[in-house]
Structures are given as C-alpha cells and as structure tokens.
Amino acid sequence: MISKRKDGMLYNENMSNLDEEYQYYIDNQDELANQYSGKYLIVKDKSVKGVYDSEIEAYQEAKKQFEPGTFLIKPCLPKGADKPQVFHTRAFFRR
Secondary structure (H helix, E strand, C coil): CEEECCCCCEEECHHHHHHHHHHHHHHCHHHHHHHHCCCEEEEECCEEEEEECCHHHHHHHHHHHCCCCCCEEEECCCCCCCCCCCCCCCCCCCC
C-alpha cells in the first residue's frame, strides 16, 4: 500500500516487510544454500514459500499466490558468492 509520510514523501508500506524477508534470508543463508544452492527462493513471512529453477518461474508462481510487493525472490547462493565483482583495466585512450 502506498502512503504519504509526514514529510510528504510517498512510500510503500510493504517495503519494510521486504527488509524483514531479506534479513531472514541473510540470517539463514548458510542453511538455505546447503539445501537449495543454485535455486530461486520465494521468501515471505520470514520463511521459504517456494523453490524454483528459474527466476521467471519463481515470479510467475509468486504472483499467483501473493500480492506484488509482499514477497522476495532471491537466488540462493553461499555467502560471498553473490558479491559484485569489480574489474579494472589499465587501458587508456589517445585523442
């Protein structure tokens, strides 16, 4: 549900729930990765509601069952495997 804060900014009340869902995933990432590594998880109400082989399959199933913005779809990876990789180059260009 979209609401207006006292400062006039709009926000989605469900976003705080997604923070809780994400925290559940982080807190249980080792255990989840042991069980579901490489799969896509639907996380809602601080539990795994579905496990799928692809992100699109997880989304299609989640939107049938839950209101948009109330669930989290997360690739299940071991800790550290989902960190962004940064590449540097020594290339330079002349005019």
